[in-house]
Amino acid sequence: MSLDTALGHKLKKRLKLSSLSSNPSYKGRSRSITQRSDDDTNSRKTSKTTVSYLKKKRVYPNKAEHNHVNEIPRTMWAASKRNQRSTSSFKTSTDAATSVFKTKSPRGDDATRKSYRKRDDLDNNADVRRRKSSDVQSFKARKQAFSEKRVVGDGSDIQEDKPRKRKRIRLDPYDTSNKRIDDDVVLDEGLRVKNKKDAVKSVEMSKNAQFRAIQPSHSILSYVEENLLGRRRLIELKKAGYNTELPAPLDNIPQSTSTERERIEESVFRNKLEFFAAANVSSSFPPPDVPEIAFAGRSNVGKSSLLNALTRQWGVVRTSDKPGLTQTINFFGLGPKLRLVDLPGYSFAFAKDEVKEAWEDLVKEYVSTRTSLKRVCLLVDTKWGMKPRDQELINLMERSNTKYQIVLTKTDVVFPMDVARRAMQIEEKLKANRSIVQPLMMVSSRSGAGIGSLRTALAKIAKFAKF
Ligand SMILES: Nc1nc2c(ncn2[C@@H]2O[C@H](COP(=O)(O)OP(=O)(O)OP(=O)(O)O)[C@@H](O)[C@H]2O)c(=O)[nH]1
Ligand SMILES: [Mg+2]
Incomplete structure (x- = not known):
């Protein structure tokens, strides 16, 4: 047999098989086979399905006990289930459409x-x-x-729709145990407190607005600009020729690299600053035989720092950012002709109330009775301005004819315009006072601005003090 004929034979065989599987008559034939096998229960030459069916029959020999489903051959049952499922999936039109x-x-x-x-x-x-x-x-x-x-x-x-009747609770106006009355009272008080707070806030706001509305005089403004007071950018200071590497650079001559105190213009401030005495009671004050300049003010205002800045001797007087460091009246000798006195601060100090009161009493006693005291520098923080305690001390000094001068500190923290405004505000406020020494001074121990001017003003005391 040739190869072609063999191939053709194989193809023919396949075609015949496929035509048989697709032929309905073939299907019918298979059906007839199964039917025949159903009928012929004893025949051993049956298909696999028939065998399983026979097995089931053996398990359930009694036909009455038989379930109806069990009678259906497994293949047919599965097919029917499949049909059911397929029809159920086409229940809705949308599902069908999708x-x-x-x-x-x-x-x-x-x-x-x-x-x-x-x-x-x-x-x-x-x-x-x-x-x-x-x-x-x-x-x-x-x-x-x-x-x-x-x-x-x-x-x-x-x-049915009528609103329910509200239960009326009769309130006894004289019965204070009544909870509702109590509630009302609390509510009223709460409102009052809230209103008070609002009022205080509005007053604060108006104070701030008032400060912003201050128009400083031309002389104050020009002084602030000339002395480079207020917050300045480093580049501005460098352009002006100041060496920003030095401490308190604005207290140096431009282009200078020297930090020596020998360069200080006022001879009295060239002296070495030496600790002399400390007193926490008036009985331990040193004898009043040398003119004294005291530095007073609230805690943390910068009193001790100012002493260091004036003498250009950093670290002689201890300073701290924690308020209440200086707790005694400290006397420092600056040559034979002058003493600088560092007073403990009042108000905002981390100390017990009774201790603070003792300091205040001591300061008041010193300020009002010390015969050798020639000037009190009352330091006021430029940012916060004068507070009631400052005013109290001013009143005391006015009463005891003690000469005092206002010194605005930490001017480097606020804008130049605000420095001028604060100076103007305090000058206006204390215009009528008799013991005040003009002019008001503005300094910064950090930048050194205004320190030279204050030095000049204080050096005159040592020069002209009569003893
Ligand atoms: N920015 C700035 N900070 C300053 C200036 N002067 C002082 N300070 C800082 O303010 C803080 C308080 O300074 P002190 O000199 O200890 O203040 P004090 O008034 O002696 O304080 P008490 O001894 O507590 O009364 C420190 O951290 C200082 O560095 C200033 O001119 N500018
Ligand atoms: Mg101090």
């Missing part, structure tokens, strides 16, 4: 699937909207029915 879209997409690519999904989403949204509108309509209808019921309905309906 399935059609899925199976019969004209292009079958991603884009089409996406567009179909979009269409589905739109449909869903429309459904939601329809449902919502129907909900709204039903709510409106219910509302209308309810109102009609109340107006037109019979008596029973009206009774």
Whole structure:
């Protein structure tokens, strides 16, 4: 047999088989086989299905006990289930449509699937909207029915919709144990407190506004600018020729690299600053035989720092950012002709109230009775201005004819305009005072601004003091 004929024979065989499987008559033949096998229960030459069926029959020999489903051959039962499932999946029209879209997409690519999904989403949204509108309509209808019921309905309906009667609680105005009355009182107090707070806030606000409205005089403004007072940028100081590497650079001559105190213009301040005595009671004050300049002010205002800055001897007087470091009256000798006195600060100090009161009493006693005291430098923080305690001390000094001079400190913290405003504000406030020494001084121990001017003003005391 040639190769062609063998191949042709094989092909023919395959075609015959396929035609047999697709031929309904062939199917019928197979069915007839199974039927025959059903009928012929004793035959051993039956198909596999028939065998299993026979086995089942043996388990349940009594036909009356037989379940109806068990009588159906397994293959047929499975097929029927499959049919059921397939029909149930086409229950709704939308499902059917989607399935059609899925199976019969004209292009079958991603884009089409996406567009179909979009269409589905739109449909869903429309459904939601329809449902919502129907909900709204039903709510409106219910509302209308309810109102009609109340107006037109019979008596029973009206009774049903009547608002419940509120229980009236009689309040006894004289019974203070009544909780509701107590509540009212608390509420009123709370309101009052809130109003008070608001009022205080508005006063604070107006104070701030008042400060902003101050128009400093031309002389003060020019003094602030000439002495580079106020917050300045380093580049500005460098451009002006100051060496910003030095401590308190503005207290140096421009272009200078020297930190020597020998360069200080006032000879008295070139002397070495030496600790002389400390006193926490008036009995331990040193004898009043040398003119004294005292530095007073609130805690943390910068008294001790100013002493160091004036003498350019950093670290002789201890300073701290914690208020209340200086707790005694400290006397420092500056040559034979002058003493600088560092007073403990008042107000904001981390100390017990009774201790603070003792310091204040000591300061007051020193300021009002010390015969050798030639000047009190009352230091005021430029940012915060004068406080009631400062005013108290001023009043005391006025009463005891003690000469005092206001010194604004930490000017480097605020803008130049605010330095000028604060100076103007305090000058205006103390214009009528008799013991005050003009002019008001403005300094910064950090930048060194205004220190030279204060030195000049204080050096005159040592020069002209009569003893
Ligand atoms: N920015 C700035 N800070 C300053 C200036 N002077 C002092 N300080 C700082 O302020 C803080 C308090 O300074 P002190 O000199 O200890 O103040 P005091 O008034 O002696 O304080 P008490 O001894 O507590 O009364 C320190 O941290 C200083 O560095 C200043 O001119 N500018
Ligand atoms: Mg101090």
